[in-house]
Amino acid sequence: MTAVPDYYYNDDPKSFGYSTARSRWPKILTQAIADAESVVGAPVRAAYIAGLESILDQINADATVAPFTDADVAANPSLATYNHSLASLNRQRQLTWQTGPWLYLECHLYAMIEALNLRLHANVDIFSRLKDSTFRQSAAGVAELAKHVNHLDTAPLDDDALALVFREFIDISLWGNATDLSLLAGGTTIDEIKSLQGKQVRKQNEQNILVNDIDAVWRQVRSKPPGRIDIVLDNSGFELLADLCLSVCLLSTNIATEVHLHCKEIPWFVSDTMPKDVDSLLHQLGDADFFPPDPELTTLQHTLRQYLDRGQLKVDHHPFWTLDLSFWHLPEANDLYEDLLESNLIIFKGDLNYRKLTGDRHWDPTTPFTTAIQQLASSKLPVVALRTCKADVVVGLAPGQWQEIANKYTAMGHDGHFWVASGKWAVIEFSPGDANKV
Ligand code: F6P
Ligand code: MG
Numbered sequence: 001m002t003a004v005p006d007y008y009y010n011d012d013p014k015s016f017g018y019s020t021a022r023s024r025w026p027k028i029l030t031q032a033i034a035d036a037e038s039v040v041g042a043p044v045r046a047a048y049i050a051g052l053e054s055i056l057d058q059i060n061a062d063a064t065v066a067p068f069t070d071a072d073v074a075a076n077p078s079l080a081t082y083n084h085s086l087a088s089l090n091r092q093r094q095l096t097w098q099t100g101p102w103l104y105l106e107c108h109l110y111a112m113i114e115a116l117n118l119r120l121h122a123n124v125d126i127f128s129r130l131k132d133s134t135f136r137q138s139a140a141g142v143a144e145l146a147k148h149v150n151h152l153d154t155a156p157l158d159d160d161a162l163a164l165v166f167r168e169f170i171d172i173s174l175w176g177n178a179t180d181l182s183l184l185a186g187g188t189t190i191d192e193i194k195s196l197q198g199k200q201v202r203k204q205n206e207q208n209i210l211v212n213d214i215d216a217v218w219r220q221v222r223s224k225p226p227g228r229i230d231i232v233l234d235n236s237g238f239e240l241l242a243d244l245c246l247s248v249c250l251l252s253t254n255i256a257t258e259v260h261l262h263c264k265e266i267p268w269f270v271s272d273t274m275p276k277d278v279d280s281l282l283h284q285l286g287d288a289d290f291f292p293p294d295p296e297l298t299t300l301q302h303t304l305r306q307y308l309d310r311g312q313l314k315v316d317h318h319p320f321w322t323l324d325l326s327f328w329h330l331p332e333a334n335d336l337y338e339d340l341l342e343s344n345l346i347i348f349k350g351d352l353n354y355r356k357l358t359g360d361r362h363w364d365p366t367t368p369f370t371t372a373i374q375q376l377a378s379s380k381l382p383v384v385a386l387r388t389c390k391a392d393v394v395v396g397l398a399p400g401q402w403q404e405i406a407n408k409y410t411a412m413g414h415d416g417h418f419w420v421a422s423g424k425w426a427v428i429e430f431s432p433g434d435a436n437k438v
Pocket of ligand 2: 234350
């Protein structure tokens with residue numbers, strides 16, 4: 001049995017956590033403070049801004065990480081899990097913002113913002129302005145995708161044609177993740193983000209999928225009569241649109257009879273999808289003040305509404321997704337686990353979900369995916385990660401592949417070590433859920 005390696009820590013200059021804690025988090029919070037002017041209601045605005053400023057100060061001062069208060073835990077019982085993890089991590093070494101484990105602290109940061117929200121009864125998504133303004137600028141990519149899915153040939157297709165359509169929309173969903181808003185805090189421009197959205201670019205990017213288990217995923221889907229497919233969503237806006245187009249593809253071709261979308265319950269990692277973001281997107285597709293009027297957008301809006309009304313498309317949420325815990329603990333979240341056992345395939349979108357699948361640990365890059373996801377590999381849940389690489393951890397690579405890509409990234413004029421956090425490469429990694437079959 002492979003020993004489980006240690007976490008990535010924020011004081012390791014070779015970890016992307018190092019610059020995240022020193023540069024990305026402060027930028028994200030500074031933007032949130034500015035946005036509070038328009039997003040937070042006047043009666044609590046000043047207190048909300050003061051709360052965000054205090055979080056920013058604690059990070060910049062590398063303060064000791066404080067547990068949540070009893071009142072905070074009473075308002076949001078999930079925070080008890082955080083306090084439990086924090087106490088246990090503190091037993092190894094006292095956590096401070098710039099030295100502690102990256103994944104735990106990043107989750108703790110967003111849980112703090114939500115605790116502030118609850119304490120003040122502010123009831124806001126502080127990232128909503130940023131979510132909307134970025135989505136609005138994706139108009140060209142949105143129109144292209146809507147047209148594509150609206151004109152999908154749904155006449156009964158033979159198995160080869162179905163496999164092709166499935167691959168294409170999985171690909172669209174995968175690269176939709178390359179556009180997440182947290183990249184903006186790292187200096188990526190809107191134009192660079194938009195350029196990731198076109199069909200041509202997706203084709204070119206195919207060679208950047210370093211591990212591609214799509215054939216095994218397709219075999220998994222076809223091994224059962226058409227049933228339910230789940231998507232554990234990542235970002236709202238363009239990525240959500242790509243995931244909704246994947247859902248339409250699955251339903252309209254009868255590859256699946258139901259698609260369940262799993263959202264976050266609180267504002268999370270800036271751009272993650274909350275249930276209200278699905279509603280907003282549906283509204284925005286038909287809002288002439290948001291996108292230039294386009295019949296393709298209203299057709300897609302109509303199709304999505306129909307699937308929602310018929311219950312074939314479901315919008316779910318669960319507090320488990322915003323705990324600090326790795327997804328190795330999924331079988332302990334009884335109701336969610338029982339529910340997911342009904343699924344033919346669970347698609348995990350994006351970088352953070354991948355970090356949680358692998359525990360965000362220093363796995364050797366050649367470690368099999370089924371080893372890195374630990375007990376999830378024998379949980380009976382068939383899972384696939386669609387992940388563009390935006391953090392340190394990566395598994396399932398061939399011997400020498402990590403270094404080969406690092407050399408390429410160096411030749412592109414970057415610090416080669418950080419290719420893995422650049423968002424330019426991706427992996428599609430599958431576990432059937434039955435460790436014996438692996
Ligand atoms: O701030 C860094 C980070 O949290 C990384 O986990 C990742 O690079 C990104 O932000 C979130 O990415 P995603 O939206 O794909 O989970
Ligand atoms: Mg995200």
